[in-house]
C-alpha cells in the first residue's frame with residue numbers, strides 16, 4: 001500500500017467526507033447529495049436532440065457522471081473529458097469507455113482568465129457541479145460574477161455557432177440569476193433555467209448562429 005488509508009471518522013462530520021476520492025464520491029453522491037441525480041437526468045433532458053458525431057465536452061468531468069448520462073441518452077456522440085485531476089479523469093475514462101470508443105480524455109486545468117477551453121471545437125459543453133468548483137468557494141459576489149463571466153467566455157469561444165452549454169450546479173458560490181446574466185454577458189443567447197430544486201439547478205444557453 002503506497003498511501004495510508006484515510007481516517008474513517010472524516011465521514012462522520014456534518015459536512016465531512018472524502019470528496020476528492022473518485023470511488024468514494026461515486027458511492028456516496030446519491031445519499032449525500034440527493035438532488036445531484038435528478039440534476040444529471042435533467043441536464044440530459046434539457047439538451048436538444050444530438051445527432052451522431054455531435055462533439056460534447058464534459059467540463060471538469062470528475063468521475064464522468066455527466067458524460068455517462070448524456071452518452072446513455074445519445075450513444076453516438078463523441079466525447080471529450082476535461083479535468084485537471086488524473087485519478088478522476090482515469091475513472092471517468094474507464095466508465096465511459098465501457099459505453100463508447102468515441103472518447104478522448106484531456107488532462108487540463110481549465111483557464112479562469114477567459115482563454116478558450118482546450119479540446120474544441122465543441123457542439124455542446126456540459127458542466128455538472130463543475131463551475132462553482134472552478135470559480136472557487138471563498139469569493140465575494142462581485143468577484144464571483146466576474147469569474148463566472150470569464151469562465152463562460154472560455155466555454156463560448158470553442159463552441160460552434162448554434163452550439164449549446166448546459167450547466168447543472170448548485171448556487172453555493174453565486175445565485176442563479178447572476179450566473180445567467182454572466183452567461184449572457186459572455187455572449188450566449190437563449191439563456192434560461194430548465195429545472196430547479198432547492199439550491200440545485202439546470203441552466204443553459206446557445207451560441208448565436210453564424
Ligand SMILES: C[S@@+](CC[C@H](N)C(=O)[O-])C[C@H]1O[C@@H](n2cnc3c(N)ncnc32)[C@H](O)[C@@H]1O
Nearest residue numbers: 060061062083084085108109110128129133134
Ligand atoms: C465537484 S467535482 C464535479 C465532478 C463531476 N463533473 C460531477 O458532476 O460529479 C469538481 C471537479 O472539478 C475539477 N476541477 C476543479 N477546478 C478545475 C480546473 N480549474 N480545471 C479542471 N478541472 C477542475 C475537479 O478536479 C473535480 O473533478
